[in-house]
Amino acid sequence: MIPEIHIEDYNYGLEDARIAKYPLPERDASKLLHYKDGIVEESIFRQLPDLLPEKALMVFNDTKVVPARLHFQRETGAHIEIFCLEPIDPVEYNTAFAATEHCSWKCVIGNAKKWKQDVLRLYNPAETPAITALNLTATLESREGQTGRVRFAWQGGQPFSRVLELAGTVPIPPYLNRESEQIDTERYQTLYAHIRGSVAAPTAGLHFTEDVLSRIRAKGIDTETVCLHVGAGTFLPVKSSLVSEHPMHREPFVVTKALLQRLVAKKEPLVAVGTTSVRTLESLYYVGVSCIERGVPEDVPQWAPYEREYPYSTQEALQALVDYLDRSGRDALVAGTRIIIVPGFRFRLVDLLVTNFHQPESTLILLVSAFVNGDWRKIYDYALEHGFRFLSYGDSSLLERPLA
Numbered sequence: 001m002i003p004e005i006h007i008e009d010y011n012y013g014l015e016d017a018r019i020a021k022y023p024l025p026e027r028d029a030s031k032l033l034h035y036k037d038g039i040v041e042e043s044i045f046r047q048l049p050d051l052l053p054e055k056a057l058m059v060f061n062d063t064k065v066v067p068a069r070l071h072f073q074r075e076t077g078a079h080i081e082i083f084c085l086e087p088i089d090p091v092e093y094n095t096a097f098a099a100t101e102h103c104s105w106k107c108v109i110g111n112a113k114k115w116k117q118d119v120l121r122l123y124n125p126a127e128t129p130a131i132t133a134l135n136l137t138a139t140l141e142s143r144e145g146q147t148g149r150v151r152f153a154w155q156g157g158q159p160f161s162r163v164l165e166l167a168g169t170v171p172i173p174p175y176l177n178r179e180s181e182q183i184d185t186e187r188y189q190t191l192y193a194h195i196r197g198s199v200a201a202p203t204a205g206l207h208f209t210e211d212v213l214s215r216i217r218a219k220g221i222d223t224e225t226v227c228l229h230v231g232a233g234t235f236l237p238v239k240s241s242l243v244s245e246h247p248m249h250r251e252p253f254v255v256t257k258a259l260l261q262r263l264v265a266k267k268e269p270l271v272a273v274g275t276t277s278v279r280t281l282e283s284l285y286y287v288g289v290s291c292i293e294r295g296v297p298e299d300v301p302q303w304a305p306y307e308r309e310y311p312y313s314t315q316e317a318l319q320a321l322v323d324y325l326d327r328s329g330r331d332a333l334v335a336g337t338r339i340i341i342v343p344g345f346r347f348r349l350v351d352l353l354v355t356n357f358h359q360p361e362s363t364l365i366l367l368v369s370a371f372v373n374g375d376w377r378k379i380y381d382y383a384l385e386h387g388f389r390f391l392s393y394g395d396s397s398l399l400e401r402p403l404a
Contacts, residue, residue: 006242010376019389021178032045033397053269056268056271057262061226062195065189069168082110084164084199086105086106088149131167194225195227199230200230200231200232204356238362238363253335257330269352275353278353282347297333350371350401356395357395358391372402383397
């Protein structure tokens with residue numbers, strides 16, 4: 001049964017002054033809130049390895065943020081901002097990034113009403129030679145509200161990934177209320193970012209340094225990666241009072257067969273770094289169910305966890321994924337998820353969660369509440385009362401899921 005949840009029950013007072021507009025000089029110098037057995041304590045992020053259980057398995061999201069914001073100008077002088085969301089033609093991220101002449105993307109279009117059917121040219125006021133040489137143009141192929149299908153064309157044989165690096169800017173969150181700066185190019189990216197495709201950073205990972213990672217491994221904690229490309233929908237507020245009326249956006253993810261095999265035999269505590277890692281890992285069960293019942297992996301619908309009881313164990317569902325990959329000769333599972341994790345969700349894999357502090361009335365607050373059995377307000381009240389910094393560049397927390 002789909003839970004009846006009112007989003008206003010997940011509100012809290014967040015003043016603008018509490019939102020971290022910039023990162024701290026040192027990644028691992030942020031505060032760290034530790035929640036375990038209903039008790040809240042305070043530490044520093046660089047002490048995270050001391051708080052983790054020995055022999056745990058820690059899973060990171062290694063997606064990489066792309067400089068997906070492009071600024072164009074009409075012949076009339078009007079400025080149009082185009083924010084690339086996901087590729088349409090070619091549809092695969094790697095193929096789209098490798099395109100050398102043209103490609104089409106689903107985009108958010110700023111100042112959309114002022115863009116009719118004319119071809120836009122890139123706004124390059126500094127007349128940077130490398131950018132000028134691209135002769136980058138944008139053509140509107142179709143539009144629906146603030147989003148549309150945009151065809152990009154350029155010259156010089158550069159792959160589109162390089163075009164974005166030269167001409168784009170990092171799409172920092174709108175609640176920072178500022179333009180992207182040079183510091184964001186480095187700091188709005190995890191150290192282990194590897195696979196291009198996100199338009200928002202998996203921000204729980206921004207605190208990790210090489211020193212913290214090496215001390216985690218020295219403690220006997222293994223590290224693995226998944227890849228979920230974070231979409232712009234992560235910034236969308238829940239506008240309906242009833243959460244059941246809020247549509248979740250699809251996000252593609254990749255999980256290797258080696259990790260799936262390890263999860264089948266899972267005995268150690270599983271630590272997820274970030275809500276995107278949680279969404280990926282917990283989606284695996286429902287993709288496995290589709291393999292059991294229909295023979296192929298299918299995307300996870302938003303309300304799949306709540307619509308019926310499932311007779312399969314976690315191990316059975318994960319083994320079905322491994323068996324499918326063996327039959328198809330593939331080394332990794334590629335799927336998508338719209339899963340929403342709200343109070344009442346049954347966690348099947350994740351035991352501990354590293355995450356930042358999220359916006360009021362957001363789906364991420366709902367996920368945190370589900371993870372700590374509704375005890376989210378105690379955590380957020382403590383953070384507010386003890387000077388924690390909030391949102392993407394803010395402080396961190398280590399949450400341990402209650403056993404009962």
